[in-house]
Structure formats: structure tokens, C-alpha cells
Amino acid sequence: MSLAEAASLLRASADTPAASITLRGIIKSFGDKRVLRGLDLDVAAGQFIAVIGRSGCGKSTLLRLIAGLDAPDAGAIDFDAGADVAPRVMFQEPRLLPWANVIANVEVGLGARRREADARRRALDALAAVGLADRAADWPGNLSGGQKQRVALARALVSRPRVLALDEPLGALDALTRIEMQSLLEAAWRREGFTALLVTHDVAEAVALADRIVLLEDGAVALDLDVAPPRPRLRGSPEFGRLEETILDRLLGPRRRP
Amino acid sequence: MADIVTSLKRPLRTPWNALRFDSKRLLAPAIGWIAPALLVLVWQSSASLGWLSDSLLPSPFAVLAAGWRLTLSGDLPRNVEVSFLRALAGLVVGGAIGFAFGLANGLSRASDHATDTTLQMARNIPHLALIPLVIVWFGIDEAAKLFLVALGVFFPIYANTLHGVRSVDPQLVEMARSYGMRRFELFRRVILPGALPSIFVGLRYALGIMWLTLIVAETIAAQSGVGYMAMQAREFLQLDVVVLAIVIYALLGKLADVVVRALERACLAWRPALHGD
Ligand SMILES: Nc1ncnc2c1ncn2[C@@H]1O[C@H](COP(=O)(O)OP(=O)(O)OP(=O)(O)O)[C@@H](O)[C@H]1O
Numbered sequence A: 001m002s003l004a005e006a007a008s009l010l011r012a013s014a015d016t017p018a019a020s021i022t023l024r025g026i027i028k029s030f031g032d033k034r035v036l037r038g039l040d041l042d043v044a045a046g047q048f049i050a051v052i053g054r055s056g057c058g059k060s061t062l063l064r065l066i067a068g069l070d071a072p073d074a075g076a077i078d079f080d081a082g083a084d085v086a087p088r089v090m091f092q093e094p095r096l097l098p099w100a101n102v103i104a105n106v107e108v109g110l111g112a113r114r115r116e117a118d119a120r121r122r123a124l125d126a127l128a129a130v131g132l133a134d135r136a137a138d139w140p141g142n143l144s145g146g147q148k149q150r151v152a153l154a155r156a157l158v159s160r161p162r163v164l165a166l167d168e169p170l171g172a173l174d175a176l177t178r179i180e181m182q183s184l185l186e187a188a189w190r191r192e193g194f195t196a197l198l199v200t201h202d203v204a205e206a207v208a209l210a211d212r213i214v215l216l217e218d219g220a221v222a223l224d225l226d227v228a229p230p231r232p233r234l235r236g237s238p239e240f241g242r243l244e245e246t247i248l249d250r251l252l253g254p255r256r257r258p
Numbered sequence B: 001m002a003d004i005v006t007s008l009k010r011p012l013r014t015p016w017n018a019l020r021f022d023s024k025r026l027l028a029p030a031i032g033w034i035a036p037a038l039l040v041l042v043w044q045s046s047a048s049l050g051w052l053s054d055s056l057l058p059s060p061f062a063v064l065a066a067g068w069r070l071t072l073s074g075d076l077p078r079n080v081e082v083s084f085l086r087a088l089a090g091l092v093v094g095g096a097i098g099f100a101f102g103l104a105n106g107l108s109r110a111s112d113h114a115t116d117t118t119l120q121m122a123r124n125i126p127h128l129a130l131i132p133l134v135i136v137w138f139g140i141d142e143a144a145k146l147f148l149v150a151l152g153v154f155f156p157i158y159a160n161t162l163h164g165v166r167s168v169d170p171q172l173v174e175m176a177r178s179y180g181m182r183r184f185e186l187f188r189r190v191i192l193p194g195a196l197p198s199i200f201v202g203l204r205y206a207l208g209i210m211w212l213t214l215i216v217a218e219t220i221a222a223q224s225g226v227g228y229m230a231m232q233a234r235e236f237l238q239l240d241v242v243v244l245a246i247v248i249y250a251l252l253g254k255l256a257d258v259v260v261r262a263l264e265r266a267c268l269a270w271r272p273a274l275h276g277d
């Protein structure tokens, strides 16, 4: 099967609707340190939202709560589709099982359905969609950093999630691989239509990918910007640059330049 | 683009790798055998030239002859079989108990609190010091040898299984949980494979202790086995048989090592560091 065929197959069967996310009064503390202080956030179904903020402001904490890896101390997290959303997470590290070959790692992403008869075929389709079908039998240890992250993306997407949460998944990649991965991610999102929540420290990345950018500060949403430019976005366009400036000014304070 | 690079690299890389791998596979073991072969040669020549008295150290040839004689009489195969089965039984019993406790204490805090201190204390008792007590308890029965070998093998397997389970990458466990793996599946697909390298380290230690324990136990308290054969021979001043027994122990030890290496290669094929050695 060619890559294009695989992609159209995936599009044709895009029957799982995205889920909207509603956060109300989220509070989360670690010991004495209150990280999230009554955070409210509504994410529309199918939206691509980027969460930025200074290091340690609680971005990962927020993502882990949404992904169900941690529970909030107070507040409610709801998905419109009910409890069976099973948000998928992509971490900064690929977190592949080193003792399982690439295809088996992708199958892990099928969750409870990994024992079904067509698990292998679905995993292969997902792997083809990230351009790594020819590495199915390899050990993860023999892949480059960017290839590992692509396998992790295939694993996150193979179950056709309604919500995908990404915690700086491209942070450790070189600039070129990063741009490749960004287009891969954008293509997957446009094809599958899931709700994407991307934590990133790279403002340019947020502007390039997201419909909406949220700045997290003092445990709550401090800035909420809609990103207008049509896709695919051209890096270096004036609009792009202005947006980046606005956010950086807000992040660092306007006095950062002489 | 990354794909183009890899596809360009591949045809170039394969033959070179194959070449290097082959030469390593063929040459390295051969080099390893040069020293032992020289040693045997010097040993044989010294004996042939009369520099080495038969009553101190029989020649390799005499040892081989003794081996042939005892093989024909059936003594050697019988004793080797007895020793081998004793070693295996002790390893299986002690290893299984150590493995079970290692897993239990690695996975369950309650089990760890309940038993780890006791088990760590047991480590400080040199198990060979128990021989007099064991003879009182079990006589020179099979149970005595089984008990000693199992006891000796237990600790390295226990400690390394425990360490292996505890050192499994928590990020992988979190990932697996987020994809819905629970209990047995999590254990089989993440925790056990993650602990396996450490368990193999324990197994290698255990094999060394296994042979050592068996040699001592068979020498002191046995009616059969390679150690017993050596002690009998000493009484009749058959030094060739004594040396033969030592050689047999060495060969059995080597065999165990080869088996573990093969197992390791099969089970830990994913580890990039595990080439050759
Ligand atoms: N498990 C934990 N135990 C204790 N403190 C924690 C824990 N997880 C996070 N914290 C603290 O909560 C705060 C927010 O952490 P978080 O990881 O969410 O930050 P972040 O915004 O993702 O930062 P970065 O951009 O550096 O990844 C930090 O001060 C951190 O020390």
C-alpha cells in the first residue's frame, strides 16, 4: 500500500468525532506549592490549542491532568463525549519499549484493541502514515531521535484518539527534523480531526501550528489568543512575526529591548 | 529526507558490517584458545621430558587416558550425570524461590517490608558454613546437596531480580498504563523485559556459586558425583582421576556459561551493546 492510499483509507474511515474539553476550577498542589489555582479552560472539539508559559508554570501538570495521568485536588475535567475518550499522550521522550520492535510498539497504542485480529494491519497503516513502514521490524534502539518520535506519534494516533495531548514532543529534535515533524503533526491533525493540546516552549511552533494560544501564568490562563492565519502557514510572513512578537512581549515584558 | 539518507546508507553499510561481524566471530574465539592450548602443550612436554613427576601432576595425556578408562567403565558418565542433576535441581529450586521473592518484593511494598530485611540477613551467613549443620539435619543425602546449592543460588537471583524490577524505567510504566496496560500485561510486556538484563547478571553469579557449592558439598558429604569421584581417587593416589575431576568441573562450568550466553543473546537481542561478548 502506498502512503497516499494509506492516508485516504484513514480519511475515509474518520468516524470518531473529536471531543471538546471543559476544565472548571482546577486546583493542583504539590506539597505546599500550589501549581494550578482555579484554572478554567474550554477547548472546542477539533481545535488545535497550544499552551505556553515559563518553565515550571504548570504546563506539564495541566497536560497530565487532562490525560488522566494525575488527578486534580479540586475542580472538574469533562469531555463532551463522556468517559470513553481515552486521551492519548505524546511525551518529550519517545518512551518506546526498547525490547519490542517498532511495529509492536505501535500496536501498544491500540489500547484494549491490540489483541484484535487486525491490530497488525492497523499498526502498519499508522506507521506508513509517518513514513516508517520500512522500519517495522527494527529495534527502536536503531532509530534516530526523530524517527523514534515519529513511531511515538504513530503509536499515539493508531487508536484514532479524540484528544491528543503533546508535551513538548519536539523539544529534543534538531531544527530541520522539528519542522518535518511539525508538518507531519499538522497533516495528521487535519486528516483525523482530533482535538490537539500542544505544550511547547517554542512560541514560533505554537504560532505555526495552533488555532489558539493560551499563556499559563500563576496557575491560571493569563492570555488567550486566537491565531488567524490560514493554513498551511508560511514561516516568516509579517502576520506570523507580529503574533510572535505580541506573545514574546507578554512573556518577557516589553522592556526586553533597549 | 531522513529516509533518503537511510536508504542511501543501507546498501553500503550491510556488507561492511557483515564483514566485520564475521571476522570477529571467526577470529576472536580462536585467539582466546591460543593461551590454553600453549599451556597444555607446555604441560605435556614437561611431563614427557620428565620434568614433572607423575605423583605431583599427571600429564594431560594420562588425564585423557583416565577419562577414557572411566568412560568405558561407566563411572564417569554416571558421576557426571549425578553432579549435573544436583546442580540443576539446586539451581531450579533456589532460583525459583529467589525469583519469586525478588518479583514479589519489587512489585509489592507490603511484601518488601515483610521479608526483605530477613532475606538480606540471610545473605550474611556464608552458606558453606552450614555444612556441619546440614549433615546433622539431612545426613549425606541428596537433600543436603540440594539444600546447600539452592541456598547459595537463592541470594544472587533474589537480589538481582529485585534490583531489576525496581530499576524499570518509570516513564515506560507510565506510558504503558496510559495505553491501558494493567497487571499481568504490564508485567509481561514492560516490567519483566525491563528487569531481564539484571536477572541475567544474577543468573551468572548464581552459576558460579552453584558449582562452587556443589564441589565443596560433594567433596565433604557425598556417595557419588564428580567431587566424590575425586576424593575416592585421592585415597588411592590416582592423581590422574583427581585432575580429570577438576577438568570436568571446568567444562561443566564452561557449558553453563555458554548456555546462559546463548539465552542472553536470544532474550536480550534488542540491546545494542550485546554484540559478541
Ligand atoms: N510530581 C511532582 N512532585 C512535586 N512537584 C512537582 C511534581 N510535578 C511538578 N511539580 C512542580 O510543579 C511545578 C510545575 O511543574 P510542571 O512540570 O507542570 O512545569 P512546566 O510548566 O511543564 O515546566 P517546563 O516548561 O520546564 O516543562 C514545578 O514547580 C514543579 O517543580
Ligand SMILES: [Mg+2]
Pocket (backbone or CB within 6 Å): A059, A060, A061, A167
Ligand atoms: Mg513540562
